[in-house]
Amino acid sequence: MKSVIQIGVSLFFCGMISAPAFAVEIISVSVAAPGTLNLCRSLGGQDVDPVITITHAKKAGDRIMVRMYDVISNGGVVEHRTKSVISEADGSTRLVAAFIAPCNRTRGRVNSFYRFDATSNGSAKKIVSWFKFDSGNKKISPQ
Numbered sequence: 541m542k543s544v545i546q547i548g549v550s551l552f553f554c555g556m557i558s559a560p561a562f563a564v565e566i567i568s569v570s571v572a573a574p575g576t577l578n579l580c581r582s583l584g585g586q587d588v589d590p591v592i593t594i595t596h597a598k599k600a601g602d603r604i605m606v607r608m609y610d611v612i613s614n615g616g617v618v619e620h621r622t623k624s625v626i627s628e629a630d631g632s633t634r635l636v637a638a639f640i641a642p643c644n645r646t647r648g649r650v651n652s653f654y655r656f657d658a659t660s661n662g663s664a665k666k667i668v669s670w671f672k673f674d675s676g677n678k679k680i681s682p683q
Contacts, residue, residue, distance in 0.1 A: 563662030564602040564627045567595045571656060574671040574680050580643030587641040590670065593634050594658055600629035604660045608670075609641040613651040620654075627660075631671060648676025653683070 572591040579585025594604055605626055608620035623637035644652040652673040658666045669683030 545656040563625075564604065565597040566604065566660055566663040567597070567631075568667050569573075569594050569606075569666045569668045569669055570655060571670045574654075576651075576680065578642060579673075579680075580641040582645060583643060584639060589633065589636050591636050592627070592656060592658075593632060594627075595632055596627055596660070596663070598629060598631040599627055602627045602660055602662070604633060604635075604658055606635055606637070606655040607647060607659075609655055609657075610642065610647050611646070611653045611655060611660055613653075616650075626632045629678070642671075642673060644673050644675040646675045648674075650654045651675055 562654070570593045576584060576598065577586045578587040578590060580587055590608070592605070592606055596604070603624050605622055605624050607622040609617040610620060612618060615666055620640040622637070623639065625631050625633055625635040642652065644650070652675065654670040654673065655667050656670060671683055672681040673679070675678070
C-alpha cells in the first residue's frame with residue numbers, strides 16, 4: 541500500500557497527473573443599451589450585434605459561454621444562439637458575436653423579453669435582461 545501512495549504522489553509532482561484547474565468566476569454581465577439597429581431588417585433594424593461585457597476573476601484563457609434567448613409572453617422560449625469567448629487576463633472580456641437578431645413579427649400576438657446567460661465551469665450562471673419588445677407597436681423598452 542505504501543508504494544502505491546508513493547507512486548501516486550510522485551506522478552502528481554512530476555506533472556503526469558494534474559489537479560483540476562478552477563475555471564474563471566463570472567462576477568457580472570452587462571449589455572450595451574438596445575436600439576432599433578439591433579432589430580432584424582424586416583423590423584427596420586440593421587442586425588447589429590449586441591456588445592456584451594463580462595466582468596470576471598482575473599484569469600486568462602478560460603471559456604465563457606453566452607446564450608441569447610427570447611422569453612416570449614406566452615411562456616415559450618426562442619433561442620438566438622450560444623457563443624463562446626475566451627476570458628481576458630485583466631478580468632474584463634468583451635463579446636460581439638453573431639447572435640440571431642431580435643425579430644418578433646407577431647404584430648402584438650406575443651411580446652418578447654430578450655436575455656443573456658453567461659456561464660463558465662467555475663461560476664454560477666449569470667442572467668441579464670436586455671430589453672422588452674412590444675411587437676404590436678414595435679417599441680423597445682430597456683430592462
